[in-house]
Amino acid sequence: MSYKAKFRVWRGEGGEGRLEDFTVEVNDGEVVLDIIHRLQATQAPDLAVRWNCKAGKCGSCSMEINGKPRLGCMTRMSTFAEDETITVTPMRAFPVIKDLVTDVSFNYQKAREIPSFTPPSDVKPGEYRMQQIDVERSQEFRKCIECFMCNNVCHVIRDHEENKPAFAGPRFLMRIAELDMHPYDVADRKDAAQEEHGLGYCNITKCCTEVCPEHIKITDNALIPMKERVVDRRYDPLVWLGNKIFRRSDAKR
Amino acid sequence: MTQTTAESTARRQRAQIKERTLRTDQWWRYPLVTFIIFMAFLIYATWAIFDKSFFVSPYHAPFASPCLAQATCPEEARLFGFAPFGDWYTLPPGLLILGLPAGFRFTCYYYRKAYYRGFWLSPPACAVGEPHRRYTGESRFPLILQNIHRYFFYAAIVIGLILAIDAVKALIGKPDGLGTWILIINAVFINLYTLSCHSCRHITAGRLNHFSRHPVRYRAWGFVSKLNAKHQELALISMFTVMGADLYVRLVAKGIINFPFA
Numbered sequence: 106m107s108y109k110a111k112f113r114v115w116r117g118e119g120g121e122g123r124l125e126d127f128t129v130e131v132n133d134g135e136v137v138l139d140i141i142h143r144l145q146a147t148q149a150p151d152l153a154v155r156w157n158c159k160a161g162k163c164g165s166c167s168m169e170i171n172g173k174p175r176l177g178c179m180t181r182m183s184t185f186a187e188d189e190t191i192t193v194t195p196m197r198a199f200p201v202i203k204d205l206v207t208d209v210s211f212n213y214q215k216a217r218e219i220p221s222f223t224p225p226s227d228v229k230p231g232e233y234r235m236q237q238i239d240v241e242r243s244q245e246f247r248k249c250i251e252c253f254m255c256n257n258v259c260h261v262i263r264d265h266e267e268n269k270p271a272f273a274g275p276r277f278l279m280r281i282a283e284l285d286m287h288p289y290d291v292a293d294r295k296d297a298a299q300e301e302h303g304l305g306y307c308n309i310t311k312c313c314t315e316v317c318p319e320h321i322k323i324t325d326n327a328l329i330p331m332k333e334r335v336v337d338r339r340y341d342p343l344v345w346l347g348n349k350i351f352r353r354s355d356a357k358r
Numbered sequence: 359m360t361q362t363t364a365e366s367t368a369r370r371q372r373a374q375i376k377e378r379t380l381r382t383d384q385w386w387r388y389p390l391v392t393f394i395i396f397m398a399f400l401i402y403a404t405w406a407i408f409d410k411s412f413f414v415s416p417y418h419a420p421f422a423s424p425c426l427a428q429a430t431c432p433e434e435a436r437l438f439g440f441a442p443f444g445d446w447y448t449l450p451p452g453l454l455i456l457g458l459p460a461g462f463r464f465t466c467y468y469y470r471k472a473y474y475r476g477f478w479l480s481p482p483a484c485a486v487g488e489p490h491r492r493y494t495g496e497s498r499f500p501l502i503l504q505n506i507h508r509y510f511f512y513a514a515i516v517i518g519l520i521l522a523i524d525a526v527k528a529l530i531g532k533p534d535g536l537g538t539w540i541l542i543i544n545a546v547f548i549n550l551y552t553l554s555c556h557s558c559r560h561i562t563a564g565r566l567n568h569f570s571r572h573p574v575r576y577r578a579w580g581f582v583s584k585l586n587a588k589h590q591e592l593a594l595i596s597m598f599t600v601m602g603a604d605l606y607v608r609l610v611a612k613g614i615i616n617f618p619f620a
Contacts, residue, residue, distance in 0.1 A: 115373055115375070117373070119371050120371025120372050120373055121374060122373060122374070169380065169485065171380060171381060171382045171383075172379045172380030172381035172382065172402070172485055172486075173381060173484070173485055174484075174485060189382075192382075193379060194373060194375060194382050195373050196374055197373060197485075199372065200370050200371050200372055201371065201372065201373045209600070220366065229361075236569075236570040238569045238576060239517065239568055239569050239570050258452075258484050258485055260480065260481040260488055260493070261493060261495060263485075263487075264481065264488050264490075264493065265492070265493045266372075268493065270544075285567075286567055287567065288567045288568050290567075299497075303497065305434045305494075305495060305496045305497030305498070305502065306493070306496070306497050307495060307496070308470065308471075308474050308480065308494040308495045308496055308501070309467050309470055309471050309474075310471050310474050310475055310481060310484075311471055312481070312484035312485070313533070315484050316484065322513055325556070325586065325587075329467055329556045329561075330556075330560060330564050332448055333508075333556065333557060333560035333564065333565070334560075334565060335505075336507075336508055336557075337503050337565055339505075340505040340506065340508075341508060
């Protein structure tokens with residue numbers, strides 16, 4: 106079965122542009138990225154779209170479909186009515202290079218600002234011994250395919266460009282949580298999360314979790330636990346007193 | 359054709375889309391329903407604070423429990439006879455304690471999500487532009503005070519225990535009473551909601567990095583994590599059970615509900 110679908114696709118270089126209308130063939134089993142490719146092949150040969158694996162694993166084809174951040178390759182056409190007009194735009198939080206391709210270098214910059222894994226100085230490579238239950242929390246976060254849709258949908262920077270220097274976004278706050286929960290990481294990440302990477306800007310409205318194509322529970326398992334760790338460090342005198350009395354340090358736990 | 363590079367002005371600009379959102383689904387339903395439910399709860403709670411029919415033996419309305427004022431609390435309504443506020447205190451007894459469960463819910467991570475969306479529209483829904491010009495979130499006063507959630511959690515544990523004691527007292531006093539079972543169901547859901555809290559999950563073992571060194575705490579963390587996955591549902595169910603139980607006791611106390619097994 107095939108039918109003709111109505112598409113509106115953002116066309117333009119830089120931020121300037123407009124939504125262009127297309128009528129295009131759709132066949133059974135196709136996804137939105139297939140239709141964008143058909144547009145390239147038949148009607149708009151210069152239509153720019155970033156893509157790679159077509160399997161939801163490379164995180165390249167992030168775009169906004171009917172206003173929602175989605176992977177083009179994982180959005181089935183069967184989820185839309187045949188008479189529905191489907192609007193496809195680039196991610197809103199990042200500058201546009203051309204058409205559906207955005208410049209996501211903001212994310213690479215934020216990634217570089219986070220100190221890498223820092224093991225204790227007296228443990229040499231090859232000497233790490235960890236049990237599965239010690240690392241499985243962090244392993245959930247390693248499923249991230251870096252599509253950056255969580256950072257794109259987060260209203261802290263999506264609606265407030267001026268917050269970009271102060272806020273790392275859910276993707277990289279999750280990276281901080283991953284490292285802070287690591288049994289062999291000894292870097293102090295709690296104060297940095299709050300002071301340098303803007304954890305306090307997060308108001309846990311869970312849009313990052315809603316759009317994650319890997320279904321990572323970003324808010325519940327990374328951001329809120331990290332907020333609680335910051336509370337331990339900065340706002341809970343009972344924890345401070347307990348640490349003093351029992352001479353505990355974060356690294357020992 | 360000119361090539362855009364990372365330095366060119368064009369690459370510093372987002373797509374200039376004028377619409378606040380291009381979403382075509384009913385994204386406004388969640389904030390609207392949240393607003394209506396929470397407003398109903400607030401209106402009821404305000405009425406309940408000033409309503410005096412909060413006790414009819416052996417039932418104690420949850421919104422006024424524990425009753426700590428000598429002037430307004432009947433002897434039987436006091437928790438183990440404890441009423442530290444003397445005759446000088448004549449205001450409604452609910453005013454003394456409601457701040458604790460209210461603070462617990464107000465600073466709860468689920469409720470924060472819900473009312474930031476439903477009341478403050480920050481954002482109203484995902485990928486829908488918010489109306490505010492500036493945003494600093496919980497990074498500064500006053501919203502940085504949300505970090506005191508943990509203290510309200512400690513208080514909520516005590517309140518949950520007191521509601522459980524009230525339910526047991528009702529069970530002893532009137533085991534076949536409908537109100538008894540309403541209070542028991544309420545106590546169960548209030549305590550499940552309290553235990554499913556993110557702060558509880560963190561205190562149980564979430565703050566540890568070596569689960570393997572703390573097997574008992576790790577197992578407790580696993581249990582709380584399962585509850586935590588249902589935190590939103592428990593928050594809403596317990597909100598309805600506490601409101602329903604409170605209203606039921608007051609209606610019995612007023613004589614409006616008066617069938618034999620009430």
